[in-house]
Amino acid sequence: MPRPRSPLLSAEAIVxxxxxxxxxxxNFSFPRIARRLEVSQSSLYNHIQNREHIIELIRARVFTExxxxxxxxxxxxxxxxxxxxxxxxxxxxxxxxxxxILAQTVQDAGALGAYESMALALEQAGLPPQRIVSALFLIDxxxxxxxxxxxxxxxxxxxxxxxxPALQRALEAPHTVExxxxxxxxxxLAVLVDGLRAQEFTQN
Amino acid sequence: MPRPRSPLLSAEAIVxxxxxxxxxxxNFSFPRIARRLEVSQSSLYNHIQNREHIIELIRARVFTExxxxxxxxxxxxxxxxxxxxxxxxxxxxxxxxxxxILAQTVQDAGALGAYESMALALEQAGLPPQRIVSALFLIDxxxxxxxxxxxxxxxxxxxxxxxxPALQRALEAPHTVExxxxxxxxxxLAVLVDGLRAQEFTQN
DNA sequence: ACCTGAACACCGTTCAAGT
DNA sequence: ACCTGAACACCGTTCAAGT
Numbered sequence: 520m521p522r523p524r525s526p527l528l529s530a531e532a533i534v535x536x537x538x539x540x541x542x543x544x545x546n547f548s549f550p551r552i553a554r555r556l557e558v559s560q561s562s563l564y565n566h567i568q569n570r571e572h573i574i575e576l577i578r579a580r581v582f583t584e585x586x587x588x589x590x591x592x593x594x595x596x597x598x599x600x601x602x603x604x605x606x607x608x609x610x611x612x613x614x615x616x617x618x619x620i621l622a623q624t625v626q627d628a629g630a631l632g633a634y635e636s637m638a639l640a641l642e643q644a645g646l647p648p649q650r651i652v653s654a655l656f657l658i659d660x661x662x663x664x665x666x667x668x669x670x671x672x673x674x675x676x677x678x679x680x681x682x683x684p685a686l687q688r689a690l691e692a693p694h695t696v697e698x699x700x701x702x703x704x705x706x707x708l709a710v711l712v713d714g715l716r717a718q719e720f721t722q723n
Numbered sequence: 724m725p726r727p728r729s730p731l732l733s734a735e736a737i738v739x740x741x742x743x744x745x746x747x748x749x750n751f752s753f754p755r756i757a758r759r760l761e762v763s764q765s766s767l768y769n770h771i772q773n774r775e776h777i778i779e780l781i782r783a784r785v786f787t788e789x790x791x792x793x794x795x796x797x798x799x800x801x802x803x804x805x806x807x808x809x810x811x812x813x814x815x816x817x818x819x820x821x822x823x824i825l826a827q828t829v830q831d832a833g834a835l836g837a838y839e840s841m842a843l844a845l846e847q848a849g850l851p852p853q854r855i856v857s858a859l860f861l862i863d864x865x866x867x868x869x870x871x872x873x874x875x876x877x878x879x880x881x882x883x884x885x886x887x888p889a890l891q892r893a894l895e896a897p898h899t900v901e902x903x904x905x906x907x908x909x910x911x912l913a914v915l916v917d918g919l920r921a922q923e924f925t926q927n
Numbered sequence: 928a929c930c931t932g933a934a935c936a937c938c939g940t941t942c943a944a945g946t
Numbered sequence: 947a948c949c950t951g952a953a954c955a956c957c958g959t960t961c962a963a964g965t
Binding site: 618621623624625626628631632634635638639641642648649650651652653654655656657659660661663664665667668672674675676677678679682683684685686688689690691692694699702703706707709710711712713714715716717718 | 822825827828829830832835836838839842843845846852853854855856857858859860861863864865867868869871872876878879880881882883886887888889890892893894895896898903906907910911913914915916917918919920921922
Binding site for chain 4: 763
């Protein structure tokens with residue numbers, strides 16, 4: 520087939536197909552995108568640079584808009600809770616994306632806006648500058664970790680019967696995967712705010 | 724080559740080669756293991772079942788011994804700090820392993836021993852049973868997340884010049900990758916212990 | 928500018944064949 | 947029991963060739 524009158528393909532269509540495939544199967548591939556869009560594999564490269572580039576475009580799509588919240592007038596703990604929950608909502612809609620975006624430099628403006636809001640709240644909390652980066656990492660761990668739990672195996676620990684009694688007792692409590700992930704996130708957020716307040720450098 | 728008098732290969736040799744390759748490059752593959760051990764790719768399957776199985780064997784090797792600590796007589800916060808630090812020491816020696824072991828059910832006895840100790844400490848702290856699983860997830864996030872930071876890009880956030888001032892201020896503080904990861908872990912551990920203490924259900 | 932098919936260097940896994 | 951080579955179904959990326 521020669522060049523069609525209007526393009527068969529676009530970066531947007533590729534990103535949509537890839538994100539759908541991630542939500543469905545946990546990953547994407549060039550052959551599967553091409554098959555779904557009824558196009559040849561090599562033509563994808565007319566619209567995106569490579570695999571990494573697709574992931575960056577997905578990150579931008581997932582983190583747009585909801586992350587620049589009017590939060591400046593709230594007390595720091597309220598502001599922090601609000602932004603962290605909004606950040607989690609973005610990624611919890613696509614939990615299988617987490618392993619693909621881990622450990623890559625964040626350059627997307629939407630995501631950076633969320634970190635800016637969090638850094639401001641942490642300054643208001645009285646954290647010294649060099650601790651703010653640490654706290655941002657902790658928040659990242661909390662949000663991404665508890666989102667990953669949404670797709671973790673239902674049984675996260677499988678102790679053999681008769682051993683590890685305290686672990687067995689803890690695992691007896693009934694739960695769903697969603698409830699478990701949500702509970703861990705909310706406990707983590709409460710512990711984070713109260714724990715930061717308890718550090719000596721906080722001023723209130 | 725027919726069957727040799729003494730085996731050329733063993734599960735141990737495969738695990739060693741795979742773990743070395745993970746430490747060096749962040750991943751392993753059957754062709755590269757076979758090349759390093761000077762053996763054919765298909766002969767690996769005489770000693771291990773598949774790729775997942777290799778990862779499970781690596782997990783068992785990395786988490787053996789240091790994780791059943793005599794911790795029962797310590798106050799809960801001391802016990803928790805000790806076990807969490809020992810857990811972190813295991814994985815911080817092989818930070819590039821983290822993405823490979825994330826989100827798989829833990830069955831290794833060594834690793835389960837660490838979780839048992841942590842569950843006991845959390846019981847002593849007064850956490851209700853259904854919160855203990857949440858707290859174990861938080862600890863996992865903290866340990867694995869801060870280990871992954873050891874191999875993260877030196878620049879975790881790249882805000883464009885002139886925007887995101889609070890983030891820029893936070894990033895100005897000088898740091899090494901190791902120092903940054905260590906600082907985040909220690910802040911997280913302090914926040915975790917103090918934050919747990921601040922929750923209403925704790926009794927001391 | 929945009930699509931195609933062929934080619935290349937990589938993967939994990941299976942299996943018949945050797946001793 | 948343990949190794950081999952061939953085969954298969956997958957990957958990501960490049961490139962000359964079409965219009």
